[in-house]
Amino acid sequence: MKSSIIRFFLALILMTFISRTKAQEYDTIWLSSLDIKKASTGWGILGKDVSCMGKPITLNGITYKHGFGTHANSILYLSLKGGSERFSATVGIDDEEKLTTGSVIFSIYGEGSLLWRSRVLKSGGPSEKFDINVSRIDTLILLAEGAGDGINYDHADWANAYFLSKKPAPITISRPSEPAIILTPKAADTPKINGPKIYGTRPGHDFLYKIPATGVRPMSFEASGLPQGLKLDPLTGIISGKVAKAGTYEVNFTAVNSLGKAQRKFSIVAGDKIALTPPLGWNSWNCFACAIDQDKVKSAADAMLKSGLADHGWSYINIDDCWMIQSNSKDSVVGGDTRNSKGNMNVNKKFPDVKALTDYVHRQGLKIGIYSGPGPRTCAGYEGCYKHEEQDALQFARWGFDYLKYDWCAYEEIAKDHSLPELQKPYIIMNKALQNSGRDIVFSLCQYGMGDVWKWGEEVGGNCWRTTGDITDNWSSMEGIGFGQAGLEKYAGPGHWNDPDMLVVGMVGWGPKLHQTQLTPNEQYTHISLWSMLASPLLIGCDMTQMDEFTFNLLSNDEVLDINQDPLGQQASRTVQLGDLEIWTKPLEDGSIAVGLFNRGLFSSRIVAKWLDLGLEGSYMVRDVWRQKDLGVYDSRYETTLPSHGCCLLKITRK
Numbered sequence: 001m002k003s004s005i006i007r008f009f010l011a012l013i014l015m016t017f018i019s020r021t022k023a024q025e026y027d028t029i030w031l032s033s034l035d036i037k038k039a040s041t042g043w044g045i046l047g048k049d050v051s052c053m054g055k056p057i058t059l060n061g062i063t064y065k066h067g068f069g070t071h072a073n074s075i076l077y078l079s080l081k082g083g084s085e086r087f088s089a090t091v092g093i094d095d096e097e098k099l100t101t102g103s104v105i106f107s108i109y110g111e112g113s114l115l116w117r118s119r120v121l122k123s124g125g126p127s128e129k130f131d132i133n134v135s136r137i138d139t140l141i142l143l144a145e146g147a148g149d150g151i152n153y154d155h156a157d158w159a160n161a162y163f164l165s166k167k168p169a170p171i172t173i174s175r176p177s178e179p180a181i182i183l184t185p186k187a188a189d190t191p192k193i194n195g196p197k198i199y200g201t202r203p204g205h206d207f208l209y210k211i212p213a214t215g216v217r218p219m220s221f222e223a224s225g226l227p228q229g230l231k232l233d234p235l236t237g238i239i240s241g242k243v244a245k246a247g248t249y250e251v252n253f254t255a256v257n258s259l260g261k262a263q264r265k266f267s268i269v270a271g272d273k274i275a276l277t278p279p280l281g282w283n284s285w286n287c288f289a290c291a292i293d294q295d296k297v298k299s300a301a302d303a304m305l306k307s308g309l310a311d312h313g314w315s316y317i318n319i320d321d322c323w324m325i326q327s328n329s330k331d332s333v334v335g336g337d338t339r340n341s342k343g344n345m346n347v348n349k350k351f352p353d354v355k356a357l358t359d360y361v362h363r364q365g366l367k368i369g370i371y372s373g374p375g376p377r378t379c380a381g382y383e384g385c386y387k388h389e390e391q392d393a394l395q396f397a398r399w400g401f402d403y404l405k406y407d408w409c410a411y412e413e414i415a416k417d418h419s420l421p422e423l424q425k426p427y428i429i430m431n432k433a434l435q436n437s438g439r440d441i442v443f444s445l446c447q448y449g450m451g452d453v454w455k456w457g458e459e460v461g462g463n464c465w466r467t468t469g470d471i472t473d474n475w476s477s478m479e480g481i482g483f484g485q486a487g488l489e490k491y492a493g494p495g496h497w498n499d500p501d502m503l504v505v506g507m508v509g510w511g512p513k514l515h516q517t518q519l520t521p522n523e524q525y526t527h528i529s530l531w532s533m534l535a536s537p538l539l540i541g542c543d544m545t546q547m548d549e550f551t552f553n554l555l556s557n558d559e560v561l562d563i564n565q566d567p568l569g570q571q572a573s574r575t576v577q578l579g580d581l582e583i584w585t586k587p588l589e590d591g592s593i594a595v596g597l598f599n600r601g602l603f604s605s606r607i608v609a610k611w612l613d614l615g616l617e618g619s620y621m622v623r624d625v626w627r628q629k630d631l632g633v634y635d636s637r638y639e640t641t642l643p644s645h646g647c648c649l650l651k652i653t654r655k
């Protein structure tokens with residue numbers, strides 16, 4: 001009896017000792033003490049013990065000393081290698097957004113499975129605490145995502161986040177890299193004519209179109225059925241002149257080289273509409289921003305030709321902000337008198353000769369665009385068109401510009417409010433001025449979607465209108481904007497397009513320092529596929545002089561571009577939405593349908609496109625558009641596996 005009591009006490013002492021040493025084995029490791037720079041975030045900074053705005057982490061009135069401040073959509077990968085026992089934190093939207101409409105869902109994945117997910121946490125609402133076992137986990141993923149209403153105000157805090165850990169300690173890791181697989185087949189040496197099949201012009205206005213064709217040079221061109229007033233240069237394929245009379249002209253293009261001959265039909269519609277297909281071109285903002293100058297614009301035109309992009313139908317070279325005089329600037333390069341004695345806009349010293357520049361671009365068969373805004377100043381503080389609209393439109397026309405991006409910005413100081421008449425007024429004024437300028441100038445409205453611009457953009461003369469704020473080169477920005485276009489399809493059509501902003505593939509950076517886009521290869525395929533399905537203007541945002549093979553592959557797939565340029569001009573609609581999986585469809589002029597299968601999720605997933613769900617019945621030939629290959633005839637469905645954030649673009653044709 002005595003000995004069993006002694007044994008019992010001995011065992012108790014031993015157990016206490018063991019559990020003490022076990023507890024002592026674990027260290028508390030704050031998440032914010034790790035290299036959190038490996039995370040990605042939707043906006044603001046990656047906050048080490050502060051919010052994404054750099055303020056103390058505060059949830060429901062409690063301020064936390066430790067924590068990781070992010071903004072949806074944000075993602076962080078960690079490697080634990082079984083060294084950590086528990087992970088805990090309190091999550092929610094930081095009190096700095098208490099009075100707004102943010103909503104976030106926090107999720108934690110381990111080895112590809114969901115370990116924990118929060119409720120939808122809202123601005124000013126309760127936070128949520130968790131404490132989970134991670135002892136068997138190697139790869140841990142922390143995710144904070146917008147809860148289905150975009151990512152505005154989603155300041156997502158991982159407050160008091162720590163691991164109970166022994167060796168090895170947790171470390172943050174980069175997102176697993178993906179191979180940049182090239183899907184677009186190389187263009188053949190034999191001639192092939194690409195680009196839009198329909199083109200609008202106004203009678204009596206300057207006309208310029210270079211027949212886009214791939215194949216070895218030298219190549220010669222013919223065009224039968226050209227309207228009176230136009231002539232073709234058979235050596236360059238450049239058509240110029242002025243169409244004398246209104247009407248629809250069915251033209252036949254022929255391109256010939258030593259290996260063969262190609263033909264393509266092309267309709268010229270001379271009437272009151274231009275931009276009958278979405279504009280295809282380049283814009284200086286996403287790469288150079290205010291570090292733009294005349295030589296860079298020239299080099300962009302050269303690169304569009306030399307890379308071969310022009311042979312696939314790309315044609316606009318658009319200058320964005322920062323070409324004029326910056327108001328009140330002391331800088332001798334961009335400062336000075338904003339206008340000359342006649343009231344005409346002056347340009348800054350980085351643009352020594354605008355007319356020589358537009359002539360240079362036009363000589364090569366390309367078009368050129370310019371940027372301004374209805375306010376006294378542009379977004380970057382340069383001279384705007386306020387009270388000089390007519391004069392400036394005439395100046396743009398004299399210089400020979402073919403495209404005007406007209407950015408609201410400092411008009412905010414002029415507009416009395418955001419009522420419809422106030423939102424529309426400056427665009428009505430500039431449209432009238434452009435119509436009277438005697439030149440075909442594509443009118444691009446940039447006011448970030450205010451007042452549901454898609455409902456009235458066409459009415460005020462817009463050929464396209466930005467539907468959102470600025471895009472940046474990360475997944476949350478691109479997917480938030482792209483997939484957020486669902487429902488806007490009824491407002492787009494030939495001559496008037498929704499514009500979800502410019503492309504962020506290749507070397508971007510908002511100048512002067514550039515970097516490779518942060519989108520993964522799959523995300524880039526999703527970007528180009530989705531924008532093509534959306535019949536969006538496609539404006540390349542990278543430095544084309546530094547374009548790598550992968551980026552060229554993204555921008556030179558004629559079958560993808562044909563979907564964007566389809567003459568029917570129908571923007572795709574979201575037909576199926578199943579969690580992270582979406583199917584979008586776009587009817588095409590030839591009766592076939594472009595089908596985009598998308599996976600917005602973190603892990604690869606099987607997707608099934610059932611004809612019934614797409615409103616179809618019977619057998620369809622399914623073609624893989626990126627690979628330009630028929631996959632066979634399918635009777636009721638097509639299924640495949642999509643990588644994380646990846647897509648598959650199909651064209652299906654009734655058999």
Ligand code: GAL
Pocket residue numbers: 285320321378379380407409446469470
């Ligand atoms: C923004 C616009 C951008 C770019 C910039 C120039 O308002 O959305 O695309 O043009 O101004 O300052």
